[in-house]
Amino acid sequence: MLVRLEAIGKRFGRDWVFRNLSFRLEKGEVVALLGPNGSGKTTLLRLMAGLLKPTRGRVVREGQALFLPNPPAFHRHLTAREHLLYDLAFHGREGDWREALRRFRLPEDLPLAAFSSGMRKRLALARLHLLRPDLWLLDEPETALDREGRDLLTALLGEARQEAGVVLATHDRGLALAVADRALELEGA
Numbered sequence: 174m175l176v177r178l179e180a181i182g183k184r185f186g187r188d189w190v191f192r193n194l195s196f197r198l199e200k201g202e203v204v205a206l207l208g209p210n211g212s213g214k215t216t217l218l219r220l221m222a223g224l225l226k227p228t229r230g231r232v233v234r235e236g237q238a239l240f241l242p243n244p245p246a247f248h249r250h251l252t253a254r255e256h257l258l259y260d261l262a263f264h265g266r267e268g269d270w271r272e273a274l275r276r277f278r279l280p281e282d283l284p285l286a287a288f289s290s291g292m293r294k295r296l297a298l299a300r301l302h303l304l305r306p307d308l309w310l311l312d313e314p315e316t317a318l319d320r321e322g323r324d325l326l327t328a329l330l331g332e333a334r335q336e337a338g339v340v341l342a343t344h345d346r347g348l349a350l351a352v353a354d355r356a357l358e359l360e361g362a
């Protein structure tokens with residue numbers, strides 16, 4: 174088990190996003206989170222990551238989780254090389270950052286402030302590729318990616334499935350069908 178939601182509810186102010194939701198993710202699974210704007214996909218990912226507390230119920234997590242927000246958040250003054258080195262050091266990991274930059278076709282020395290949104294998304298994929306968390310929590314990982322970037326994402330998710338578990342929020346049902354074993358559809362409270 175990587176993450177388990179036990180009858181959770183989440184409320185902001187007086188509004189419930191969801192009232193009673195149970196879910197369990199095992200290693201080797203890729204699950205798509207679907208639902209209209211405002212139905213609670215990002216909220217659910219943040220609850221799974223431990224970045225938010227449920228109003229009721231319990232979230233149990235095992236292993237290291239990495240949440241990829243949309244758009245991804247980076248230190249804008251760093252270059253891609255510096256950022257990957259920082260990420261590796263922060264997580265106490267070793268990894269071939271040069272290979273990661275090549276694989277995701279990223280420039281080494283351009284400050285991230287000058288990156289396009291698709292390049293930032295690719296850098297987020299390069300981080301995941303290097304850090305290999307146990308639980309991948311991805312918020313609309315496909316947005317801003319071109320066709321090649323999307324192929325890189327699909328390949329990376331295939332690799333993640335070998336050793337980890339993935340929950341990805343998306344509006345792209347084609348992607349969900351292509352990569353996910355099952356889907357969790359949110360409708361709002």
Ligand SMILES: Nc1ncnc2c1ncn2[C@@H]1O[C@H](COP(=O)(O)OP(=O)(O)OP(=O)(O)O)[C@@H](O)[C@H]1O
Binds near residue numbers: 185186210213215217
């Ligand atoms: N920090 C917050 N404070 C108050 N309300 C919030 C907060 N975060 C989310 N919400 C509300 O919770 C609901 C779910 O938002 P969430 O961002 O999880 O939806 P989503 O399914 O990810 O939407 P989208 O498809 O637009 O990305 C929305 O009504 C939103 O306004």
